[in-house]
Amino acid sequence: MPTISKNNDVVTVIIIFAVEPKRQQELINTIIEFLETTVKYQPGFISSSIHKSIDEVRVMNYAQWQTIEDYKAFINNSEVQAKAAKLGNFSKPESHVYEVVVSKPDNANLKISKGGLIHLAEFRVKPENQMRLVELEREYVGVGLQNSGLLSANFHRSLDGVHNVNYGQWRSFADFEELLKDPKYKPLNEYWQGLAENEFHLYEVVYTEPAE
Template sequence: MPAIAKTNDLITVIIIFVVEPEQQQELIDTIIEFIDNAVKYQPGFVSASLHKSLDGIRVMNYAQWQSLEEYYTFLDNSEVQAQGKKLANFNPPDLHIFEVIVSQPENAPLEINQGDLIHLAEFRVKPENQQRLVELEKEYIGVALQNPGLISANFHRSLDGTRTMNYGQWRSLEDFELLLQDPKYKPLSEYWQGLAENEFHLYEVVFTKSTTN
């Protein structure tokens, strides 16, 4: 199964599509077709994990590649990209390349499995503020992990300096809602203010494909 690359040995590409709810499943089916017919055969491909947001307006692909060079070769291959031409029928995605900077707790299972519940906190930041935001994320991760329903928190830093992402794995929707309601977690909604724009969505993992399955 795909696993979050805590050791930074892999390149992580997070691709987020914004869709109308009635288009969400069609987009998922289109991406799966592209992965199965073309992407999974490309040199350097490691995994692709599709997530659908519970509010119906996002589809996210958490993809992994062996190296930047192999990923860029995939992007530059016009014959391969032509096999994904149906994706042009949807809004262009927000796509960034990331490295995993911290995964906590240390003993957390980092596998991505179909049916998992995750939240993705998206932080849009100016490059000059990214490092400070990363430092604060490392500082406050312990507060979030006081919630026993949070299996792991996995912070990512984009190589272009404009994003950080927290991929949080949860036991249940009820556990996540407690995080929003309990006053002791209030600092988690404040630490990034003045540094970044933030939004989050809850997702279910609906498809995984990797070189090991």
């Protein structure tokens, strides 16, 4: 079962596809086919977890590799990439390599499992602002964890300096909605102002390799 932790010695790749709602499941099926027939057999592959957004406009692949060299060999292998030709029928995804920089609570060891409810907040940031945003994420995550429905928060920074991601695991939709409505959580809606552009989506985990 895939896990997320600041102490994991893995390379994390997050790939996000924008998709038309009517084609979301088709895209999911296409990614899974590529994973099961090709990707999982590549040297250095550890895990892949496919998420579908509840609003049906995103599909996200949270992947882990042993080393950056393994991942680069995978994406630069023309024979392997040719087997992903069907993915070319969809919009080009946004893809970055990340490291996990904040994992809270301190004893968090998030296991990605099918059916899990995930809040993915994406922050587009200039490289000179990335680490300041990480500091603020670390500072404000305690406010979010006052909501008992937030089981864990894992902040990632892209190695190219232009993207931060918060992967939050939630117990229920109601708990997340409380975060949006309760005034005491208002600082969470503002801390990135002036540093980054933000958007978020709620996702359900629909597939993991290796399976549970």
